[in-house]
Amino acid sequence: MNAEVGPLRLDTLPKTVEELAGQVPRTAVQLLRISMNPQAPAFQVPGEVLVLGELRFRWRLYLAKKGERVVFFFFRKQAPVRVVLDTDITFAIRPAPRTEAAPPARLDRVDFRVVLPPFVTAQPSERKVKELGPPGANPQNTVVLALGPGTGDVLAVKDPEKGAHGAQLRCTHAGTEVILRGADGKWRLGPFLSFIEAIRSWVGRDFEDGETVPLDLYGQDGVSEPRRILNLLALSYVRACHVLGTARLEVPPILGSLMTDYGVSGYRARILLRLKADGMLASEDRDDPFQLMMTARLWTTDGRVEAKVAVGPPDFIVSGPLHGAFLDALADGDVLHDLEEQNVGLSQAQTGCLLRRHRDKASVFRVKREQTRDTDIVVLQGVWEGRHRMLVLRGAFEVYAKEDPPRVVPKRGSIGVLFHGDPNPDSFGFDDGFVTYFLRLIAAVKDWVGVLG
Amino acid sequence: MAVNKEQALRKAEALESAVSAMVEYLADPQRPGQIPEDHRGLVERLMAIENELAGLSELLGARVKESEISTFFASIGTSVVAAQQSLDRESREYLKSIGGQDHILPTVFRIPKVSAQIKCGLEQRRGKGFNIVLFSQREEAVTRHQQTLHFDIAAVPPSPESLEKILGLLPRVEMVLSPGMRDRVFGAVAASGGYRWKVLWDNRDRVLVCPTESRECYLLLFAHPDEVKHVGLWHLDLQSGSLAPVYKYDRRPDEGEDLEPLRNQIFSLAKKQSDYLSGIR
Numbered sequence: 001m002n003a004e005v006g007p008l009r010l011d012t013l014p015k016t017v018e019e020l021a022g023q024v025p026r027t028a029v030q031l032l033r034i035s036m037n038p039q040a041p042a043f044q045v046p047g048e049v050l051v052l053g054e055l056r057f058r059w060r061l062y063l064a065k066k067g068e069r070v071v072f073f074f075f076r077k078q079a080p081v082r083v084v085l086d087t088d089i090t091f092a093i094r095p096a097p098r099t100e101a102a103p104p105a106r107l108d109r110v111d112f113r114v115v116l117p118p119f120v121t122a123q124p125s126e127r128k129v130k131e132l133g134p135p136g137a138n139p140q141n142t143v144v145l146a147l148g149p150g151t152g153d154v155l156a157v158k159d160p161e162k163g164a165h166g167a168q169l170r171c172t173h174a175g176t177e178v179i180l181r182g183a184d185g186k187w188r189l190g191p192f193l194s195f196i197e198a199i200r201s202w203v204g205r206d207f208e209d210g211e212t213v214p215l216d217l218y219g220q221d222g223v224s225e226p227r228r229i230l231n232l233l234a235l236s237y238v239r240a241c242h243v244l245g246t247a248r249l250e251v252p253p254i255l256g257s258l259m260t261d262y263g264v265s266g267y268r269a270r271i272l273l274r275l276k277a278d279g280m281l282a283s284e285d286r287d288d289p290f291q292l293m294m295t296a297r298l299w300t301t302d303g304r305v306e307a308k309v310a311v312g313p314p315d316f317i318v319s320g321p322l323h324g325a326f327l328d329a330l331a332d333g334d335v336l337h338d339l340e341e342q343n344v345g346l347s348q349a350q351t352g353c354l355l356r357r358h359r360d361k362a363s364v365f366r367v368k369r370e371q372t373r374d375t376d377i378v379v380l381q382g383v384w385e386g387r388h389r390m391l392v393l394r395g396a397f398e399v400y401a402k403e404d405p406p407r408v409v410p411k412r413g414s415i416g417v418l419f420h421g422d423p424n425p426d427s428f429g430f431d432d433g434f435v436t437y438f439l440r441l442i443a444a445v446k447d448w449v450g451v452l453g
Numbered sequence: 454m455a456v457n458k459e460q461a462l463r464k465a466e467a468l469e470s471a472v473s474a475m476v477e478y479l480a481d482p483q484r485p486g487q488i489p490e491d492h493r494g495l496v497e498r499l500m501a502i503e504n505e506l507a508g509l510s511e512l513l514g515a516r517v518k519e520s521e522i523s524t525f526f527a528s529i530g531t532s533v534v535a536a537q538q539s540l541d542r543e544s545r546e547y548l549k550s551i552g553g554q555d556h557i558l559p560t561v562f563r564i565p566k567v568s569a570q571i572k573c574g575l576e577q578r579r580g581k582g583f584n585i586v587l588f589s590q591r592e593e594a595v596t597r598h599q600q601t602l603h604f605d606i607a608a609v610p611p612s613p614e615s616l617e618k619i620l621g622l623l624p625r626v627e628m629v630l631s632p633g634m635r636d637r638v639f640g641a642v643a644a645s646g647g648y649r650w651k652v653l654w655d656n657r658d659r660v661l662v663c664p665t666e667s668r669e670c671y672l673l674l675f676a677h678p679d680e681v682k683h684v685g686l687w688h689l690d691l692q693s694g695s696l697a698p699v700y701k702y703d704r705r706p707d708e709g710e711d712l713e714p715l716r717n718q719i720f721s722l723a724k725k726q727s728d729y730l731s732g733i734r
Binding site: 027030031033034035045046047048049050051052053054055056057058059060253254257258 | 524526527530531533534566575599600601602603604605606607608609610611615616618619620622623
């Protein structure tokens with residue numbers, strides 16, 4: 001009998017993937033042996049042979065922190081401690097011409113490129129950051145966001161990881177600075193509405209698609225855990241390609257002449273990162289983790305391994321079954337009644353109408369995650385009673401995202417109105433709690449921008 | 454105390470997990486401190502216990518199947534071959550059954566490809582390869598069948614390159630059938646004036662001509678149907694032009710020797726060769 005895999009140290013992942021890939025040529029030989037019909041009275045050239053056409057893996061891994069180390073395992077119930085990352089690795093091993101199945105020329109070098117969110121200004125110059133950013137801004141501590149050609153808003157955020165009180169923001173609209181915060185401490189609507197639209201557009205299309213910039217994964221001091229994971233996932237691909245490209249099995253010559261070469265294709269890893277403000281993995285809810293979806297695709301061109309890495313905000317949803325479940329949960333009679341009771345001028349009929357008629361334009365994003373309950377913000381916009389209105393709600397929800405269909409249960413009495421009224425971009429109305437989500441998203445993106453050469 | 458099977462399974466798995474954790478801790482090269490020399494055997498004993506406990510889990514029915522990936526696919530391959538053999542038998546019966554019914558087109562049944570997708574668990578022999586594990590109990594299956602494996606096994610003809618390589622590897626007797634080459638060989642036979650050259654010349658189409666490894670020398674075989682002793686084997690060297698007997702054409706077999714099967718075999722091949730050569734002239 002055998003011992004189950006895991007938890008294994010993460011740095012054993014490349015070897016583990018290599019071993020799995022190494023089984024494929026052995027399997028191919030087994031099938032050929034069967035094809036040769038050894039029971040036949042005389043040798044016959046087989047009219048047909050059995051070939052392993054394609055083997056497609058979808059490999060589910062769980063990553064956890066165990067002391068200072070990151071470990072992985074195959075079953076969630078094996079987790080020695082709290083799971084911090086869900087990871088999917090998908091790849092196929094299929095017959096490939098010898099040229100394509102050739103092993104990578106170098107095992108220790110992958111050319112990474114990263115897809116930036118379209119609203120992030122890639123590698124801005126020192127001069128530009130100084131011109132657009134708040135005092136003390138430089139390319140290392142500041143992210144410059146172009147929030148859409150339609151609005152002309154440019155938002156420069158210095159030290160976003162310090163949150164609503166510590167971060168410094170400067171916004172220009174068509175080249176003119178605009179006041180971001182009112183006397184009552186509320187934030188100006190315009191830049192954040194532009195930001196919401198920019199994120200909606202980003203997540204609405206494939207966030208793995210877009211302009212790429214080189215990512216220097218090797219030249220970093222004190223490499224962060226997500227980057228280390230990325231490197232190990234890349235190395236896993238390289239080792240799998242290498243073992244297939246160099247497989248030389250001891251087989252009789254006749255079987256050898258029938259052997260097919262195999263190569264790795266469609267290698268894609270998808271990792272749901274839960275990060276602390278410093279970019280390291282969060283292992284506890286009290287770390288108040290921010291989730292980032294990281295994807296990595298790898299392929300080989302002329303012996304050179306290339307990788308495209310993208311990040312997206314998985315907690316910002318604009319469509320799909322879970323999005324629908326949130327809006328259905330808010331349309332519940334009890335929730336509508338509670339909102340009416342808050343005396344902000346919302347009748348049950350108005351809110352119900354807004355939820356029904358403008359659900360496609362709604363944005364839902366998680367701002368806090370706890371064991372069984374999330375805090376989410378829902379932004380609804382639309383025209384009703386002849387006027388353009390916006391309703392921003394915040395509440396606690398139990399979310400059963402893995403059920404089919406997903407289910408969302410609002411906590412009775414927790415749903416509050418953050419904003420209700422005319423979404424005039426020049427008015428002030430968002431509080432720090434609302435802005436914090438965006439700052440955390442910017443901080444996570446800045447962490448990625450920070451690794452660029 | 455009565456312990457039901459479910460509870461026993463849970464206990465076995467909990468023990469297995471605990472022992473696994475101990476093995477992992479002790480075997481971890483990054484663990485601070487060294488295991489005392491006289492305790493080295495402890496890890497191996499724990500690994501043996503771990504294996505026994507995994508076996509107990511299997512006996513208790515959680516796992517229904519566990520096999521190395523290559524063995525797993527080989528068993529599928531064997532099943533495909535067996536299924537095709539069964540279809541071949543059925544095809545034969547079917548063709549027999551439709552004999553004489555011209556309105557029914559004869560057909561045979563083939564399995565060109567098997568595609569499947571399985572949800573399974575993965576296990577690893579410590580320090581060795583992977584196993585695919587299928588669990589039977591519902592809860593186990595739900596929590597552990599988290600890996601997805603899709604595969605195709607296809608029956609395909611070998612590529613022309615592969616066939617060429619195989620044919621190059623097979624032991625076989627080559628015969629000269631090209632009329633031009635044969636004319637050159639028999640020209641040399643006539644010019645040599647060697648041993649019984651006229652027998653070969655007179656029966657040119659019925660002489661088997663086999664090149665040797667050097668390609669400049671040939672073995673020539675001829676068998677006449679009239680008498681058993683008329684079986685001969687010659688050696689022809691094109692470079693020197695010499696023709697010499699290897700086995701004399703009219704040599705009477707020794708006591709206990711029987712040339713009959715050889716003569717019949719040569720005669721039969723020679724007949725086919727003669728028909729072939731007549732056909733291409």
